[in-house]
Amino acid sequence: MRHVNRSGNLGEARRAAMAVLAAVPAVQLHRCWKEAAIIAEAETLRGPETGLVAVRGRIGGGGAPFNVGEATVTRATVRLATGEVGHAYLLGRDGERARLAATVDALLQRADKAGEVEEQVLVPLRALQAAQEDRRRAETAATKVDFFTVARGED
Template sequence: MEARQENAGRDLGRKRVVDLLARAELDDLARVWDGLSEQPETQMLRGPEIGLVMVRGRIGGGGAPFNLGEATVSRATVRLGNGLVGHGHVLGANLKRARLAAVFDALWQDPEHRLLVETQLLEPVAARIAERKQTKSEEVAATRVDFFTMVRGED
């Protein structure tokens, strides 16, 4: 039971990492990659390659699913010299970005590099995402209209 809970916690952490890497910009990934004191040896296991995924939607959140359209994605899988495997998936046709996301996924799994990946890459990406979300929220709040019902006379 404890092993299952530990794996669940690790999976949540990995899910967060893969999400942030998918949303990281090429400049972020390249900056950290170029700043590494020693770049690890990498072997491509898959790709990088470009493909399409079907985007599905629902009307009202509970309606029947329908095919909204296709989106271009890039993906890559790498193995580091120490045997760790990383996967990178990003929206758009950017092979270098997918490859670097896969490399940093593998590096994050290595306890020796995890802190570097967290502080140099993931935290700035998460901060930028939060800042954009806050800005969007403020823009939406500025256009908010409050409606109220006023009762006239007697019912």
């Protein structure tokens, strides 16, 4: 088992994967996982368990932190038969989604599986996420005001 490294490439890869898994809807995650057909036996060590996080903002946007409210979060921890431990923390109350995300996190720590997970799960999900965000940006951009000045008077 590879150790959870201090800030190295593996940590960055896991973080990036978690960001994608958190961004795409559960249906798409499940569909993608099913299509990838990766064999992984994962035992649940903790959860899935739903709790709260206090969401913080900053005064004026960039000043001192303050608590805006709370959000539901579901976490899960799994262990592969080979020993790697994966974690997931996701907004919402979907336990299965958290378990699956934790399994993906554990697989990323296996040198022999990481590539497969990256190509078959994360790459398509990333494309999906990018497409969703691009569409949203383009829809907003279409509502941008183009000002034009009407000339008045002699000069």
